[in-house]
Amino acid sequence: MSNIVIKQLGETPYSYRDVVGLIHAAFQERREEGLLFSCLSITEDEFRAKVGDDGVVFVAFDLEDGRLLGTSVTHQRKDKKGVLYGYNELLAVHPDARRCGIASSMLKTRLDYHRQAGSEYVLSDTASGATSSIRYHLKNGFKIIGLRSFPQTNYFSYLFRIQLIKETFGQRLYANDFFCRGVYLLSALRTRFVRRADGRYTRLAGLFIKRKG
């Protein structure tokens, strides 16, 4: 790990194409698990569009041999209450460089970035069957607060949250396991009632919507 450096993509010689190649290699693990992540086939243009004008791409590389070993993207957004928060996505570590702490170091960099930018909390999501990713989140202090269903996948996703500012009672609640479990449970019930894993409505929700319409 001593040779590993983390920087914003623009400060390095790596291109979007290099980053997309790394993402494809890293997400093979998910294909083998039968989880159809859209990242498996993401193109350079799609990646660029996802990053957009306000996204920040971080990369981790070996200073000695120049190998690109990790990447992650983060955005700052505003929630319904106007509170600033961070959203982390497209985290990938090369299969040859796993369990060396690269993902955790990149997370530290992104959390520092969000602290400085004034984000109150940071969100992230991953498939409910993606064991290594779930463990990485939990080990690094994220709490599971929701269940989501995204179109064109074949899995439900956990929504993770890590609270950066803990000044008010409401903010401190999100650092509490018991509270987060309750929030998760309500979200999971709602999602399971309304959505299938691939984002379509369940039959039950479909009937309800038809009757209302």
Ligand SMILES: CC(C)(COP(=O)(O)OP(=O)(O)OC[C@H]1O[C@@H](n2cnc3c(N)ncnc32)[C@H](O)[C@@H]1OP(=O)(O)O)[C@@H](O)C(=O)NCCC(=O)NCCS
């Ligand atoms: C998930 C992923 C990013 C982890 O990267 P990493 O650099 O190996 O993670 P770290 O070394 O920082 O690991 C931190 C902790 O996560 C957990 N963890 C990571 N990989 C694990 C695995 N294969 N099995 C069990 N726990 C694992 C461990 O608790 C680990 O701490 P430890 O090694 O001290 O026990 C990497 O496996 C990956 O790129 N996977 C495919 C793409 C992906 O799933 N991205 C995330 C989608 S949101």
